[in-house]
Amino acid sequence: EHHCIMAQRLFYPTLRNSLRCFGTTPGWQTEAVAVPQAPSAPLILNETSEIDKNVAEVAREAWIETLDPSGENLHVGLIHLHPKVFATYPRLDIIHENVVWQQKYRMVNTSHTKLRSEVRGGGRKPWPQKGTGRARHGSIRSPLWKGGGVVHGPRAFTTQFYMLSFGKRIMGLTSTLSAKFAQDDLKIVENLDMPSDEAGFLEKLCEDRCWGPSVLFVDDCDLMPRNITVATDTINHINLMPVYGLNVYSMLKHNTVVLTVSASQCIEERILHHLNKPDYHLINCAKCYNK
Amino acid sequence: MATIAGTLLRSLGKVSMTVSRAAPAALQGVSKCLPSNTTCNTPVWTPLLTIVRHRYYADKVARGSCLRHYGYKDTLHTRGLLPHMVHRTRLPVPLYRPKNSWNEKRALFGQNDYIDILGNGTLKPTDVTYSVPSWLRGFKGNEYQMLLRKKKIHGKHMAHLRPTKYLEMNKRIKWLYRYLNQKTRDYYWHRA
DSSP states (O other): HHHHHHHHHHHHHHHHHHEEEEEEGGOOOOOOOOOSOTTTTTOOOOOOOSSSOOOOOOOOOEEOOOOOSSSSEEEEEEEOOOOOOHSSOOOOOHHHHHHHHHHHTTTOOOOOOOOOSSOOOOSSSSSSSSSSSSSSSSSTTTTTTTOOOOSOOOOOOOEEOOOOOHHHHHHHHHHHHHHHHHOOOOOEEEEOSSOOHHHHHHHHHHHHTTTTEEEEEEEESSSHHHHHHHHHHHOSSEEEEEEGGHHHHHHHHEEEEEEEEEHHHHHHHHHHHHOOOOOHHHHTOOOOOOO | HHHHHHHHHHHHHHHHHHHHOOOOSSSSSSSSSGGGGOOOOOOOOOOOOOOOOOOOHHHHHHSSSOOTTTTOOOOOOOOOSSSOOEETOOOOOOOOOOOOOOHHHHTTTTTTTHHHHHHHOOOGGGGGGSSOOGTTOOOOOOOOHHHHHHHHHHHHHHHHHHHHHHHHHHHHHHHHHHIIIIIOOOGGTTTT
């Protein structure tokens, strides 16, 4: 699979270059959308997903951009995004639930208090039961004493683990993607190839395009091109992520989310696969997350 | 205002003094309450009392407020802005150290939480929670359940390499078993 992805990344640019030379070929494109700029720019089309073609809603359209500002056009093509993934009505309560779940399910509280038996000392009776005028005590580490043990305090490792239902997590993803897209914070990019590996170049590029202070680049493969990896290494607020690492919290933390064409196709395919599978209703009933 | 009142009262006092000196022979203070059949032929002299004030509000004000709680040392600070000046030194205010919300851990928080949805389905989020101790991944329970799980997963390792800790854990397990099953009702289950 890794070899195939590497081959794809080598193959598509060469194919695109050849198209640049010979113009557009009708056989490869099913929905050709005319870009009014120069005819030399290729039309990187996108068909709607194979899984869910019969949708009542209209597919949303987004520009495909490049990270290479030297070309003539900023926009290289147009892509159609599936409405069930990128155009659902965002459920804010579900997004909130997802964020809270992400924060809590991994939480381990290590606060610990010692019991009276665990506190050092306190084995001997401090003074006789009767005779001294003082209160009767059996140990200097009883909870009544200063420095004594704690009775019902926090004990060792406590977890807040729980799993949000599958449907809610999918809805969280679709709601966040839709909200980001609707608010102009979701950008589609042809690929992550950059001409320069300088951090300043990338920062200037993001500023010129009004991409928010923090940017999240999402690609299909977890091995990213060299230039962008070197550029984002020193910048903390510009991050790279593979598709399987995408999550609601990160999408909300970063101002702009930039998907590659292949990443957006992969996300669509995965989410639609889960939404349309026959045993979808069984997932919420399954209690399969405890090892 | 006080001075005006003072002068007015002083002048009234002077008037009363002059009146009292002016008519010694006149019938002053003849009592009118006596009934007509018991009236005496000779008049009765009753001394005229005039109230003369020697205390004036102006003088009170000039004296100032009354000294209260004499000799009492008040340790509260009744004046000034916070922080209070305690023996001429300021209270320690901690230095503000903002957290770097874009260090690697925080910038990539939440990554791989949806790996079972967006990945190929072989991995679950509980499989990739490397920050959580291994015997607690995908687990929630009270202390007794947690200790049993720890013993199940790491018992052999602990018995061999951490004998004291293993012994203490076993003691705690026994104690908790007795407490939960013999000493308390079920609704204390969550607290233990």
